[in-house]
Amino acid sequence: MSIFTSQFYINSPSFMQDSIVSLRGLGFKLLREGKTFRDMLSKLEESQYYSAEELKEVQREKLRLMIRHCHDNVPYYRKLFRRLNLRPDDFKEISDLNKLPILTKQEVKADPEEFRAKNIDRRFIRKVFTSGTTGSPLGLYRDLHSINFENAIVRRQYNWAGVKSSARKMVLRSSPIVPSSVKRPPFWRHDCFQRAMLLSAYHLSEENIASYFEKILKFKPVALETVPSAVYLLAKLMHLKDMKMDLEYIFTSSEVLMPHQKTFIRQQFNCKVFDHYGTAERAAAIGMCEKGTYHIYPEYAITELLPIRENDGYFEIMGTGLNNFAMPLLRYKTGDVVMPSSKKCTCGRNFQRIELIQGRMTDEFFMTKDGRFVSLLSGMLSADLKGIIETQFVQEEFDRIRVNIVTSKGYTGLEESKLRKSVKNFLGDDIQVDIKRVSSIPRTEGGKFKQFISKIKEDSNEKVRF
DSSP states (O other), rough: OGGGHHHHHHHHHHHHHHHHHHHHHHHHHHTSSSHHHHHHHHHHHHTTTTHHHHHHHHHHHHHHHHHHHHHHHHHHHHHHHHHHOOGGGGGOSGGGGGGGOBOOOOHHHHHHGGOTTTTTTTGEEEEEEOTTSSOOOOOEEEEEEHHHHHHHEEEEHHHHTTTTOOOOOEESSSSSOOOOOOOOOEEEEEEEETEEEEEEEEEEEETTTTHHOOOOOOHHHHHEOOHHHHHHHHHHHHTTTTTTOOOOEEESSSSSOOOOOHHHHHHOOOOOOEEEETTOOOOEEEEEEETTEEOEEEEETEEEEEESTTTOOEEEEEEEEEESSOOOSSSSEEEEEEEEEEOOOOOOOOEEEEEEEEEHHHEEEOOOTTOOOOOOTTGGGGGGGOEEEEEEEEEEEETTEEEEEOTTOOOOOOHHHHHHHHHHHHHOOTEEEEEOOOOHHHOOSOOOOEEEESSSSSGOOGGGGO
């Protein structure tokens, strides 16, 4: 359970909550400054400039270690290897992974304990849950090695930006930092050990935005750590009130950063944006370098890209994690879609380049009657829409979509007409578009913002299955 949802934290006065947040930060700081972390970061700083062959050798070495661990300690893989008559020595090259079947989320959900390594003491692993946007959260295990490596990967990206570990930062994420019962500022809590100010994403509104603006200006952060939907809302509200501030860096993660969001955020804060993609299953990781290019991190996982349809440029990510020994997943289909590129990045790293991270196939694609999947969000919100703070698309039927919008006082019927036209231009004139004004758009149990929701069941039409 998160400390922020405990009754002790919720019922504590704000000064006590500051103390709790700071003690939590001290634990993170100690973990992120330990010898294991420093050694990992040092190796990552070196390997980022390896040749393509050197990077493959890093992957081979890690894969051989992980395969043997799975064979010896993970019940699911012990049974699978026995059934396929495979031994650890059968995996010498990365291509030998093809000897294993593709692993789906449904298989992991069916019995997560089968994937938990039995040689790792439960006291030294952490159980986390996916956000459960489909109504069924998945429990996952992580070990300290994996947590340290994740921290080192993130720290390396901060180094790409030139942000020091001691830099003052603010954090605007999905954790309920401030209880919902609080109606007046402060809507933030301080972590003195990490020199961070944690902002509540759940109190952002026209009424409260002036308080946020004044506090951020006073705090003077070098960087903002956030999720795309939260910082986009912050930027929208500030823009609405003609508030302008300069930030040096914004780091986004946990949700897909859409192109229109990135453009607006950069303009509003006059800053550089660094985005990071990862999975709760620790099966793949992608990050944006100082040149603004997405790269697959080869030290993190072996990432295979599965074509979705012929010649359309979109691929599904399938990953083999190389660092989480508590719950290793081999050839795991993530359900996330990307568009790779063969171009080299001027940053000089020999990492696979990704042109676009699209998101979930079933969550970010509009399904048509004839079985097509249309990338819904890549361009639909590029229209100049004033007075609309947040937008959510809900596919009700194959030929009908509902658009939930949170509006400001400047919203007019003209904007509604422009939005409807934009949707129809994108999906076709035969699509029925219902626009509904709402006071707010609820987040998932995990605190994530869902820009697109499909209410069409996968089995309602065989043509739409992957």
